[in-house]
Amino acid sequence: MEQKMGPAQGTGPFRCPKCGSVTWGQLQHCPECGESLTVECSECGGTWRYIYDYTYCPSCGAKVGKQRSKL
Numbered sequence: 001m002e003q004k005m006g007p008a009q010g011t012g013p014f015r016c017p018k019c020g021s022v023t024w025g026q027l028q029h030c031p032e033c034g035e036s037l038t039v040e041c042s043e044c045g046g047t048w049r050y051i052y053d054y055t056y057c058p059s060c061g062a063k064v065g066k067q068r069s070k071l
Contacts, residue, residue, distance in 0.1 A: 014051050039064065 013022045018035035026049075029036055039054075040047045046059030057064050 017050060 013024055015021065016023055016030040016033060016035055016037070019030060019033040021030055021032035023030055023037065027037055037050055038047050039050050039052075041057040041059060041062055041064055043062035044057060044060040046057050048054065048058060054064060056062065
């Protein structure tokens with residue numbers, strides 16, 4: 001069974017959390033305002049897209065905040 005990719009899988013479209021511009025693909029920053037679209041774990045440095053809204057780091061299991069990285 002084929003699954004379609006959507007915002008939950010990180011392909012877009014989705015909106016920048018700062019300016020609301022529509023973005024697609026695996027961009028690291030919003031092309032309109034430059035906002036980081038990546039979250040970084042303060043424990044292990046693992047990164048993921050902000051749209052995944054994880055409570056725990058998928059790499060090390062540490063509880064994470066909602067700050068985006070400065071990548």
